[in-house]
Structures are given as C-alpha cells and as structure tokens.
Amino acid sequence: MLAAAGVPFEVERPAVDEDELKAALADLAPRDLADALAEAKALRGSQASPERLVLGADSMLELAGGGRLDKPENPDAARTQLRMMSGGVHELHSAAVxxxxxxxVWRHVETARLQVRALSDGFIDSYVGAEWDRIRHTSGCFEYESKGAQLFSRVQGSHFAILGLPxxxxxxxxxxxKIMPS
Incomplete structure (x- = not known):
C-alpha cells in the first residue's frame, strides 16, 4: 500500500513477541489491543533508528458477540473461526502508530464493519483448502483483496483499513x- 501510494519506506521486522504481548494485554478491548501492538512494533523498530520515523501497524478482528480472533494455528482452527464469523457483523480494527x-508522535485506529454472509460447511472447507497458505497469517482468515472478498455480503469502512493500514x-x-507533498 505504501509503495502504491508513493510513500518512501524501508521494511524492517522488529522482534516483537505478539503472543506474549497479547497475553500480557489480554484485558484490553480489541481496538486498544491493536493500537498497543502497533505501538510496540514501532517502539521496537525505533530502537535501531531513533532519528527516523518508524511505523508500526496491527489489526484485530472483534466478533459480533464479543471476543477477538487471532491468526489460526491450523486449517481446522481456520474452519472454526469462519463458522464463528458466518452470518455475523464483526469489526476490524486497523491501528497504525x-x-x-x-x-x-502519531496514532490512528480505523474500524471497518464486516458483514459476513452465511457460509456453508462446503464453502468453508473448499475456501480453507484453497487459501490456507494465504490466510494462515491473518486474523479472520481472509485476504480481502483476493478470494476473501467472497466471505462478505456488505462492508462499511475504508478499503485500506480492511487491508490492514489506515x-x-x-x-x-x-x-x-512535509514528508509527502501537499
């Protein structure tokens, strides 16, 4: 997204143990957890380059009935998550710090509402079988920019936030x- 928008950047992956952070911050609401994880990533990246602007980002899917979804551990977990999402309206919180x-010095959390259509077990099995390698690292088991769009009957919010960055x-x-022209 940054490259397509003409933003100059370098990618460095900071060593942040997301599972440990999520456990330590388990009491936070999903929106606040996404923000905290984005900040932790940016702070860790800033340690190596304190004079630079460092961007951290994270997304968290909040289920309609409460709770949040993390990245699925295996295809069976992905199927379970998709069944939990089926027929509901959920919120995706995309945070950047x-x-x-x-x-x-800057932070923003943008929330999109995702209405998931009723998903049959056959569709879920076929989808996970075909898309596992693409969805294994996503909260909610979808890449909106590809076949994951088939999960939804309605989406409200920024396309970019749904892709993971406000x-x-x-x-x-x-x-x-003054980093980008106005």
Missing part, C-alpha cells in the same frame, strides 16, 4: 510533516 525518538490518515500526517 508512528514513533520518533522513542516516543509515539492509509488516508497516515498520508495526511506525512503531508503535515
């Missing part, structure tokens, strides 16, 4: 900081 000099607010911040 920018850290500079070891402190957060891009338009981020671009506004970068223009304010």
């Amino acid at each position: 920018i850290v500079e000099g070891g402190a957060a 891009l338009l607010p981020l671009l506004a911040f970068l223009r304010d900081r």
Whole structure:
C-alpha cells in the first residue's frame, strides 16, 4: 500500500513477541489491543533508528458477540473461526502508530464493519483448502483483496483499513510533516 501510494519506506521486522504481548494485554478491548501492538512494533523498530520515523501497524478482528480472533494455528482452527464469523457483523480494527525518538508522535485506529454472509460447511472447507497458505497469517482468515472478498455480503469502512493500514490518515500526517507533498 505504501509503495502504491508513493510513500518512501524501508521494511524492517522488529522482534516483537505478539503472543506474549497479547497475553500480557489480554484485558484490553480489541481496538486498544491493536493500537498497543502497533505501538510496540514501532517502539521496537525505533530502537535501531531513533532519528527516523518508524511505523508500526496491527489489526484485530472483534466478533459480533464479543471476543477477538487471532491468526489460526491450523486449517481446522481456520474452519472454526469462519463458522464463528458466518452470518455475523464483526469489526476490524486497523491501528497504525508512528514513533520518533522513542516516543509515539502519531496514532490512528480505523474500524471497518464486516458483514459476513452465511457460509456453508462446503464453502468453508473448499475456501480453507484453497487459501490456507494465504490466510494462515491473518486474523479472520481472509485476504480481502483476493478470494476473501467472497466471505462478505456488505462492508462499511475504508478499503485500506480492511487491508490492514489506515492509509488516508497516515498520508495526511506525512503531508503535515512535509514528508509527502501537499
């Protein structure tokens, strides 16, 4: 998304144990947890380059009945998650935090509402079988930009947030900081 929007960047993967952080922050609401994880990633990345702006991002899927979904451990877990989502309206919280000099200087959480159509067991089995390698690293078992779009009957919210990054607010911040032309 950043490259397509013309944002100059370098990718560095900070060593953040997401499972440990999620366990330590288990009492947070899914929206706040996404924000905290994004901040932790940016802070860790900033340690190596304190003079640079460092972006961290994370997304969390909040189920209609409460609770959240994490990345599925295996195809059976993915099938279970999709059955839990079937026929419901869920919220996807996409958070981004920018850290500079070891402190957060910008943050934004954008929420999209996702109405999942009623999914048959046959569809779920076929979908997971065909898409497992693509969905294994996603909360909610879908990539919206590909066959995951078939899961939904209605979506409200930013396309970019659904893809995992509140891009338009981020671009506004970068223009304010004169990193991108205005």
